[in-house]
Amino acid sequence: MTPNNQRALVTSLIVFGILAVGFFGLRTLHAFREFRGHRPPPPFKTEQPETDVQLIRDWMTVPFIGKMYHVPPTVIFNALDIPTKKNQDKSLKQLNEEYYPEANGFVETTVQAAVLANLPPPIPTSPSVPTP
Numbered sequence: 001m002t003p004n005n006q007r008a009l010v011t012s013l014i015v016f017g018i019l020a021v022g023f024f025g026l027r028t029l030h031a032f033r034e035f036r037g038h039r040p041p042p043p044f045k046t047e048q049p050e051t052d053v054q055l056i057r058d059w060m061t062v063p064f065i066g067k068m069y070h071v072p073p074t075v076i077f078n079a080l081d082i083p084t085k086k087n088q089d090k091s092l093k094q095l096n097e098e099y100y101p102e103a104n105g106f107v108e109t110t111v112q113a114a115v116l117a118n119l120p121p122p123i124p125t126s127p128s129v130p131t132p
Contacts, residue, residue, distance in 0.1 A: 049120060053112040058093035058105075065111060071118045079114035080107060 001009075049070035056065060066073040077084045082099055090098070096107035 051119060053116045056092075056108060056112050056115065058096070058108050059091050061089060061091055062095075062111070063088055065115065069115045070120045071115050075118050076111055076114050080110055 062073045062076045092107045100106045
């Protein structure tokens with residue numbers, strides 16, 4: 001192979017590589033801009049809230065309990081007489097240790113009572129009609 005042919009082959013391979021990188025780079029950039037993050041699925045209109053407050057544990061956070069039982073977290077924080085700011089990411093156990101260290105399990109019991117008192121009414125379900 002002559003040096004001129006070899007130079008032409010190397011140059012064409014380099015140009016082809018640059019074009020391939022540019023093409024796939026632009027596709028990756030487009031896909032990255034279209035990526036909207038991993039979001040939870042939308043709630044169903046007929047989703048029934050949990051009603052058994054005995055399932056509340058000390059590792060749960062107030063926003064988690066609020067979502068699970070369809071009770072606003074502010075209602076729970078008001079029942080505990082605890083400020084909402086800086087406490088949303090703390091578990092019930094951490095809140096109990098910080099605000100009520102002398103009363104073991106006080107926060108969990110108070111949250112259970114507040115949730116039970118503020119449970120939303122059950123969502124009516126339409127009776128299933130048999131199809132002929």
